[in-house]
Amino acid sequence: MIIKEYQVKRLFKKEGVPILKGGVAYMPDEAARVAQSVGGNAWVVKAQVTTDRRSISHFKNRDTDLTGICWANTPKMVAAIADQMLGNRLMTPDISIGHEVKQVYVEEACFGQSEYRLSLRVDFLSQTLVLSVYTAGNIMRQYELPEFKLTPARIKTIIQHLGLKGEKAIEMQSLLKHLMNLFKTYEAVAVEFDPVWETAQGLVVLDGRIIFNDNTLFRLPEIAAFKELESGLEREFIAHKYQFRYTKLKGNIACLVNGIGLSQATIDLIQQSGGKVACLLDMGTEPSKDTVARALKLALSDPDVDGVFVNLFGGTTRCDIIVQGLLSAAGEILAGLPIVVRMDGTNANIGRRLLFESRLPFTVVQSMTEGVDSIIHQVKGVS
Amino acid sequence: MFKLPTSKTPILYQGITTEMGAAHVELALAYGSHIVAGISRDKSIKEYQGIPVFGSVREAVRKTHPMISVVFSTPARALQDVEEAIRSKIPIVICTTEHVPLHDILKMMLMAQKNGVLLIGPSSPGIVRVGECLAGSIPAHLFPKGNVAIIGRSSSLIYEAVQQLAAEKLGISTCVSLGASQLVGTSFGPVLETLLSDKETKAVLLIGQLTGQLELEVAEIYHHSRRKKPLIVYIPGQTLSGSLHIPLLGTDSANPEKIIVQKKLALEKAGCTWITKVSELGQTVASKLR
Numbered sequence: 112m113i114i115k116e117y118q119v120k121r122l123f124k125k126e127g128v129p130i131l132k133g134g135v136a137y138m139p140d141e142a143a144r145v146a147q148s149v150g151g152n153a154w155v156v157k158a159q160v161t162t163d164r165r166s167i168s169h170f171k172n173r174d175t176d177l178t179g180i181c182w183a184n185t186p187k188m189v190a191a192i193a194d195q196m197l198g199n200r201l202m203t204p205d206i207s208i209g210h211e212v213k214q215v216y217v218e219e220a221c222f223g224q225s226e227y228r229l230s231l232r233v234d235f236l237s238q239t240l241v242l243s244v245y246t247a248g249n250i251m252r253q254y255e256l257p258e259f260k261l262t263p264a265r266i267k268t269i270i271q272h273l274g275l276k277g278e279k280a281i282e283m284q285s286l287l288k289h290l291m292n293l294f295k296t297y298e299a300v301a302v303e304f305d306p307v308w309e310t311a312q313g314l315v316v317l318d319g320r321i322i323f324n325d326n327t328l329f330r331l332p333e334i335a336a337f338k339e340l341e342s343g344l345e346r347e348f349i350a351h352k353y354q355f356r357y358t359k360l361k362g363n364i365a366c367l368v369n370g371i372g373l374s375q376a377t378i379d380l381i382q383q384s385g386g387k388v389a390c391l392l393d394m395g396t397e398p399s400k401d402t403v404a405r406a407l408k409l410a411l412s413d414p415d416v417d418g419v420f421v422n423l424f425g426g427t428t429r430c431d432i433i434v435q436g437l438l439s440a441a442g443e444i445l446a447g448l449p450i451v452v453r454m455d456g457t458n459a460n461i462g463r464r465l466l467f468e469s470r471l472p473f474t475v476v477q478s479m480t481e482g483v484d485s486i487i488h489q490v491k492g493v494s
Numbered sequence: 495m496f497k498l499p500t501s502k503t504p505i506l507y508q509g510i511t512t513e514m515g516a517a518h519v520e521l522a523l524a525y526g527s528h529i530v531a532g533i534s535r536d537k538s539i540k541e542y543q544g545i546p547v548f549g550s551v552r553e554a555v556r557k558t559h560p561m562i563s564v565v566f567s568t569p570a571r572a573l574q575d576v577e578e579a580i581r582s583k584i585p586i587v588i589c590t591t592e593h594v595p596l597h598d599i600l601k602m603m604l605m606a607q608k609n610g611v612l613l614i615g616p617s618s619p620g621i622v623r624v625g626e627c628l629a630g631s632i633p634a635h636l637f638p639k640g641n642v643a644i645i646g647r648s649s650s651l652i653y654e655a656v657q658q659l660a661a662e663k664l665g666i667s668t669c670v671s672l673g674a675s676q677l678v679g680t681s682f683g684p685v686l687e688t689l690l691s692d693k694e695t696k697a698v699l700l701i702g703q704l705t706g707q708l709e710l711e712v713a714e715i716y717h718h719s720r721r722k723k724p725l726i727v728y729i730p731g732q733t734l735s736g737s738l739h740i741p742l743l744g745t746d747s748a749n750p751e752k753i754i755v756q757k758k759l760a761l762e763k764a765g766c767t768w769i770t771k772v773s774e775l776g777q778t779v780a781s782k783l784r
Contacts, residue, residue, distance in 0.1 A: 233596060233600065233676075233677070235676045235677065235705045235706055236705075236706060236707050237707065238603070238677055238706060238707075240600070257604075258604070259600055259601075259604065295597075298595055298596065298597040300596060324595060324596040324597070326569055326593045326594060326595045326596060327595040327596065327597070329569070329570065330570070330595075368650070369650055370648050370649060370650025370651065370674070371648045371650075371674045372646070372647060372648020372649070372650055372651030372652075372674060372701065372703070372730050373648065373650035373651045373654055373730075374650075374730075375704065375730035375731035375734065376651055376654070376728075376730035376731075376772035377772075378731075378733060378734065379730060379731065379732045379733045379734075379771070379772060380771060380772055380773060382733035383732075383733060383770070383771060395592065396592070396619075396649050396650055424650050424653045424654050424657070426619075426632070426633040426636065426649060426650065426653045427518075427619075427631050427633050455654075455657050456633070456636060456653055456657070457633060457635075457636070478773070479654075479772065479773055480773045
């Protein structure tokens, strides 16, 4: 899970990370008031979306040449920019429909230059903790921390590598400690200070990110609350609540599968056969009836979806239980999109019989290959 | 070192009276596994299904000397339960729990490494030596006996493979699932080395995962083995584009397409057979055994 800049900064502030003065606003006049209370004579207005490259991204309704991060010289100008941004969509490179802007962050303007970028993350390739330090000119040093600790000796080495002395060495030392504290406090997948500027007041963290591990949210209520706040993440939120995993992709076939390996293999087979997957709903190896029903409803509510492929393997889960879940979403099924079901394993025969007896318009197939061919053929008819 | 379990290998079930633990211990007993002890939080329970139940792993180890512990726990308690097993130096600990917090997995991994314990999982359904011993939650009733060994990450895909092998009239000798979390305890290495020298195994089917580098170690091991048994590898996620990946500083090399190509090249160079389509698992293994 990723959160927005204003939420990240709230956590940075709590930890004592040196950041600029600023605040969040939901309305244009509120943005002007934030500028006044921050003080100074120039501000930066930043569109709040959960992605980077904001400064090079434009808005969908392009009356202006505004990008996701803009400079303003008066509170009035802050309000005017906020007015353009709020409710608009920022068209960042990661997703074709862009991101809706619901808040802006207004911050005091800062003079200085970008010096460092710091990143501490669990590296899934090397299966360990990795600290990356970038210096101006994009030179990177990486440090593996197999003991999951940033020892004083290690910090000393890093500071020596950076050639820092005196006041600056102390500031860097404290930034590295904050980075590790945030990583541990929020049991993060990654914490980044990006960029860190050298200013008259010393080193300042201008922006950053924290990536959370969804499995940890049960003991981080403060962070879980951020998730509920964002109705833009509605689908992910429903998925989290009903214990399945939802991933949005760019095609028109929804895949309902139990288990991550089978999920990815199913996406592969569809895409290797010429289809495109709209979204993946991984219900886990042992989904409950309710999880299955919610996942199917969610798939059918996605406007990009022209058809659903259900691929199930009953191991310790019984296929007939899963079918009961599918059938309890019957109201939505009558909406008319094609649904192809392939199931095998424990109680698959009973499951298939239940589907036939329901008289609902499921296409029940015998193999994964047959199912993939069938759904690709059927969605061609829809779109 | 990974030693294949037999019908005589003593096994401990932690969380034996939890809903999942109770259900799976019954299946394992029926399968013929030698279950010597259970652990329950409920101190009043002294016995379950004829198995002595203890309040602590330490006590169970002292009295029954298990070689394997199977942990059934909740995401919140998994770390504590696994740590208890590792502290008692049980050689193989299988953690079946799904959705374990990432930092807890990091702690488990580190502790297992320091204590020389082979941690399988988390989110592993365990091990089955077909016809002899089931430790974990693998639906062993679906596994016909034969001479193909399966090592994998995600359980659902392993069961799919078993189905396809059965359709080719092939059976399974042993199946070990390492679990599908992004971080897991043991890598494929120790298990693969044992299976390559196992007399009952004529071919190994390995089902990998997009994330991590475990398959590169596999290529290395196979390259240095005598390569007498075919090793067939399938990795799901071959068509996933970069869009799934969260951009982080310094992770440019973590592009899925690049990872797949890198793994494929390394494995093929080592002499493994690479499978592109999941629908061809069964027939590829069959063709290698003919």
